[in-house]
Amino acid sequence: MSEDFQTAFWEAKRAMAEASEAAYRRHGVRSGQQFILQCLWVEDGLTPGDIASRLHLATPTVTNSATRMEATGLLVRRPHPTDARRVRLFLTRRGRELRHAIDAEMRQLTDRALGTLSEGERTELVEHLKAIRLNLKGAQSAGAAEGRPEATGSGAGTP
Numbered sequence: 001m002s003e004d005f006q007t008a009f010w011e012a013k014r015a016m017a018e019a020s021e022a023a024y025r026r027h028g029v030r031s032g033q034q035f036i037l038q039c040l041w042v043e044d045g046l047t048p049g050d051i052a053s054r055l056h057l058a059t060p061t062v063t064n065s066a067t068r069m070e071a072t073g074l075l076v077r078r079p080h081p082t083d084a085r086r087v088r089l090f091l092t093r094r095g096r097e098l099r100h101a102i103d104a105e106m107r108q109l110t111d112r113a114l115g116t117l118s119e120g121e122r123t124e125l126v127e128h129l130k131a132i133r134l135n136l137k138g139a140q141s142a143g144a145a146e147g148r149p150e151a152t153g154s155g156a157g158t159p
Contacts, residue, residue, distance in 0.1 A: 016113060023105040027098055028072055033065055034102065037091070040075065041099050045088045047080065074098070 021031050029037065039051045046054075048062040055062070066089055069075045074095040080086035114122050 016109075019109055019113075020106070023109060024102065026105070027101055029074070029098065029102070030065075030068065033069055033074070036062060036065055036069065036089075037074065037095060037098065037102075040089060040091050040095070044090050044096075045078075047086050047088055049086070051089070069095075 020034075024031065024034050035055050036051055039046060039054055048066055049059045051057075052059040052062045066075060066077065070077060073092055075089050075091050077087040078090055080088055114125070117125065
């Protein structure tokens with residue numbers, strides 16, 4: 001059962017990721033940039049650090065993506081009003097307008113992915129996926145509390 005689950009889960013995750021990335025690429029959005037867009041669609045004018053915190057990423061990761069996004073006309077940087085060392089990221093008109101197109105594509109993709117499932121089965125699937133995430137996060141947290149490197153992501157041999 002373990003191999004069957006892991007294979008099926010990995011293959012479904014990969015297929016969903018590939019289809020999602022193809023949809024984003026059709027709109028000039030690179031993989032991972034959709035998460036920055038989603039943050040700014042909710043609250044425009046965040047700093048790279050704000051976004052990094054919300055996405056559980058390192059600030060340089062967001063800064064590098066923002067540089068590419070600015071070059072393609074998705075956002076602009078503006079000085080922070082009270083801290084000259086920081087910048088705020090604002091969506092351009094193009095970046096704001098992408099929300100509707102991308103949301104529509106993601107709804108279509110979800111409908112395609114779940115097309116053979118009833119409404120009840122869709123709800124159950126989402127609940128099962130949430131439970132899996134919590135099971136794994138709980139195991140990771142427990143391992144971190146016990147000091148196991150594989151649970152903390154620090155790697156073998158790290159003090």
